[in-house]
Amino acid sequence: MGQITLSKVVKRFGDVEVIPPLDLEINEGEFVVFVGPSGCGKSTLLRLIAGLEDVTDGHISIDGQDATELPPAKRRLAMVFQSYALYPHMSVRKNIAFPLKMAKMDQAEIDKRVDGAAKVLNLGDYLDRRPGQLSGGQRQRVAIGRAIVREPAAFLFDEPLSNLDAALRVGMRLEISELHARLQTTMIYVTHDQVEAMTMADKIVVLQAGRVEQVGSPLELYRAPRNLFVAGFIGSPRMNFITGAEAEAHGATTIGIRPEHISIVPEGGTWTGKVVVSEHLGSDTFLHVDIEGREEPMTVRGDGEVPVRHGDTVQLSPDETKIHRFDAKGLRIE
């Protein structure tokens, strides 16, 4: 259960086409992440799947059944909103029980499921509190609890972690991944944070201006980005792009090399430059190196102990096998 297919889905708001015809296949049990820059239509796409927005054209089917015209409640999907959207006047218990109550389930079964969800999510101590009396992370868990009690065909998450602080975000990320491993239910997760995308996804869908730029596993996208956009979007820090004569020497219009595939060599390097910023993270060091004839500094990853400081001159050498080549249209050349 939990297979979703979008075929030729189009969404227009008035004259603005937010989603041009789009095809997408989401398999049962997959953890799919929609990632892309702000305003690219991730939330819109998720809301189309949820049924909160009507498609302008095209079809959505869930588990082989046409769901294009189905109201949200009938699609058997559960959604966790960015603002959590808890009901402020209800206790945590009532919040979690709400979808079951709406489904007219009997009280004993409701209690059983709510207690089960509370146990899974460590909410036992808070069941009688109101959402206003909880921390952000706890609220997030309540929102997830409200979603899991329904045993939906798929979960939809719209940037669920963006209101949390960095430490909590990492923790919740793990919890959601564990939840997925345990429930084996399809999850669709929207984020603009490519680290979240890389760490959680079975399959990443990179979107730009409503178009699917590439679909694939995190490592596929990392190893073989199909175009310049994906190459620049996936990976942190960003890939370095080089155009001009050097690229032409490789038979391409643009070549890209990731910071982690450049090494600092004592002599005989391909590029020589001056370090403008060095960021020491302990485990790694990121150097931003100004190179003659390049507008942007080149980013290089070294190990944590690189003895380089601001203003030093270094020689850099790329790993030739890891160079990505792109043609004039920005598409990858194999």
Next chain:
Amino acid sequence: MATQHSRAAARLMISPAVILLLLWMIVPLAMTVYFSFLNYNLLMPGAHNFIGFENYKYFVTNPAFITALINTLVLVGGVLLITTVGGTLLALLLDQPVWGQGIVRILVIAPFFVMPTVSALVWKNMFMNPVNGLFGWIATSFGFAPFDFLSQAPLFSIILIVSWQWLPFATLILLTALQSLDSEQVEAAEMDGAGPFARFFHITVPHLSRAATVVILIQTIFLLSVFAEILVTTNGGPGNASTNLTYLVYAQSLLQFDVGGGSAGGIIAVILANIVAIFLMRMIGKNLDA
């Protein structure tokens, strides 16, 4: 206002306003209390002797008193019911995106700007009058006998008039509350399988409860002292059928020139208003807690 010093300064700063307000309230109240213990009738000049609770006894044992008390409560309750329920429905309607929304909203608010005497006169002469009124005309054109609202159902007619005046206020406050409802909450409820009615009762109504509390409290204060509408339309009649406490006090003190009796009535009205207020706060005051 964290420190002791700043608290003291704050108290000093607000004291003029507080003292002024206190005097403003205390002086007339004290005068009224004082008069209510006197045998003070304008038709009998000179004799202002102290008569204890005689005025109160007279006012309370007046057969009109119980009727007026009940009428007051029915009037307040009726108007509150009509305005909160009607106001919620109107607010839901006005919240829908329709063409000309701005103008419709202004039109809905308009009755609030018409003064009570004028609106009561308009209702009395143009709508409820059995000969010239619109309702009478509608009834006769369908072949029914016209209904004489103000003599057949005087209290109900006044409730209608007052409700018409207060509906905009309730609508306005409830509309702003409705607009502050988080749309994601509604969508979450939709995904949770709540139909339109379930969404209304489980999400919208609790969200509106605080605003509705404000509406009820503010309206109660004003509705306990409805006067102009009664004076202009029914004069409290027929008999005492549409006399409320305010009107009874007026009839007592001004129509019978009995200052002492009127003052006693006024004090009783104040006490009753406080009892109503205590009940209201007990019932719905907790909605105001954050």
